[in-house]
Amino acid sequence: MKPSSYPKRLETEKANVKEIHQPWHLNGRCPEGTVPLVRTQKSDQMRAVSPKNFNKKYPNEVLHPQAGDDQKNHEHAVFFVNNTNSGGKAEINIWNPRVEPGDFSIAGLSVTTREIQTYLSVGWMVNPSMFGDNLTRIFMYWTVDGSVNTGCYNHQCSGFVQVNNVIALGGTASPISVYDGPQYQMAVSIFKDVKTGHWWLQVQGNALGYWPSSLVPRLANGTEVVQYGGEVFDSRGNGGGHTTTEMGSGHFGGDGERKASVFTNIQVVDPAKNAYVIPQHISGFADRRNCYDLTGVRMTQNWGLHFFYGGPGRNPNCP
Template sequence: MASSSCRISPIVPLFICSLVVSSLVCPAVSSESSGRGPANQTFLAGQELQKLRRIRERLKKINKPAVKTIKSVDGDLIDCVLIDQQPSFDHPQLRGQKPSDLPERPRGHEVGGLVEASFQLWHLSGESCPEGTIPIRRTSEEDMLRASSVARFGRKTMKDVRRDTTGSDHEHAVGYVSGDEYYGAKASINVWSPLVAYPYEFSLSQIWVISGSFGDDLNTIEAGWQVSPELYGDNYPRFFTYWTTDAYQTTGCYNLLCSGFIQTDNRIAIGAAISPTSSYGGGQFDISLLIWKDPKHGNWWLEFGSGILVGYWPSILFTHLRDHASMMQFGGEIVNSRSDGFHTSTQMGSGHFAGEGFGRASYFRNLQVVDWDNNLIPLSNLRVLADHPNCYDIQGGINNVWGNYFYYGGPGRNVRCP
């Protein structure tokens, strides 16, 4: 494997009213055919106008002034924003600060060689963000209009918490370690473009850094790739981050959609599409991610590939994670909305079961954790769990080339998963 992020082996909601010259203009609707009188139409139009105002107020907070804007081939606009003007520094406890000093990397972690950042589609333009800026995917009105709630735009649902119940609409196939104090995790994650069957479902593969109980005090840090038509408006796999300190209730968000994660690198746009991706029976690509707690300052850093320091989650954001993590988790998650009365056909990973193996099933490899003394070490007690194994499964293993690894995923709905 090259020392880059990839391994090569032997992807408009209808808004019924529009704002034109400060007037709300809506399609003509007959009160006889709609069952609504003029008063109701005016009330609904007023609701839509209020919603649009809330959206535009939110966009002003998310989209910061750009030094330069780059148009990606997939339609994204990437704004190059001065590093100290990014959304993170709107946080009351971070306002006026500068990014932290560079962290102390874990011992046993090799950094060097060619640092490859061109794994995202926006790099195909040949443009880059200047030093002193960071690339931020611009959020549009259309992005927010797709959301089920403007107030919760950019957040996961609280249903994500209950991973041990078959009643949840979130399904997982994961490897995990627990029972110790953990200060970081590393893995190489195979990247695919799984089918997501319905707009409000998603498919992701990620690392979870977890502390607290699976109740209201849950702290998590998360990073990986996801396909989310609701969040991004398409079916490309995208590099993402997430955090919460109260079980996804009122804190945290994806990417840079709220104040929290502080980005420091000018080459990677969080939320931008990944390219290339793996193909069934063909080339396989993965991204290597390391999340660890800097022993000097206590912040949780994210490194991509061979040495790219993407940024960090300040320790002040958290309660339990100010100290250490109590669980590290790796794997896939999907949403099963049962929109047509059956199990969803949204795919996890490659959309194929673990038993198909390399080139066909998706994988995580080289799973490691960081111990109390900032050493990167192999896992010693990896356990695997699939909460709906007839729909998505997982098989773990260990060898001299991949260390601790597992294959995982599946097609969702099938004869054994009705």
């Protein structure tokens, strides 16, 4: 119940990760041989539009951001790598953005096929409709048919196999980064096991679990797109003005260190070497830069390949 091997790390990599806590840890940890599951309440299901869509994205909701008009309710600020890899990793700093009822705000890493039918994702999110609060929570999502009949967040459907007893998917994450103050990161990675073909999810250095190779046959030869960045869902579809839901810290990427949100140590897995490498060709995209934007990627000794992103949503330039 662990990977047969891990992709080799870069010798120059410097970890900037501080430990993430979940409040339930104050009451102890799960015994050996068990895993933590967030309890689903009746009130959680009643908040869903329909029982069928509970804890599930709508069909084609995970389309590539370049789809533009196909996602009128979704806005992105992302970078993506378009070539065959065996996974990706990054460190995402954690914030608690303001989110309007019915909206959500996400920061995450995704590995997908080019047509975005098979989609594996991990990160943090604030989603009042799903969880009934405005807390920042660790999430995982998957689908193999663009969310038409398969896929869900966390453990609300069968498929993902959790083996770790430390981190609860759907559980809250803390501490939270402070504007112009202490910053806290979450290290995430998704990679293919070279022997079994399973796709493993790693959070804070913990091998959390895997998607069986039989579940994601479209990824047998690797992922075609690795994506990093933020997403906001505007439940009103811009009717009556843009949402005030924030992305990341709620500040534009240009505000920089300790103010804007950041992805650091961005890497992909070279399938030939089974090793993490710095991607050579990475493209950026933002739907509406006056609402949410991102800076260009930069390379530094302490942060590796990184970029800043985010925004406040509605503002004088984003009415």
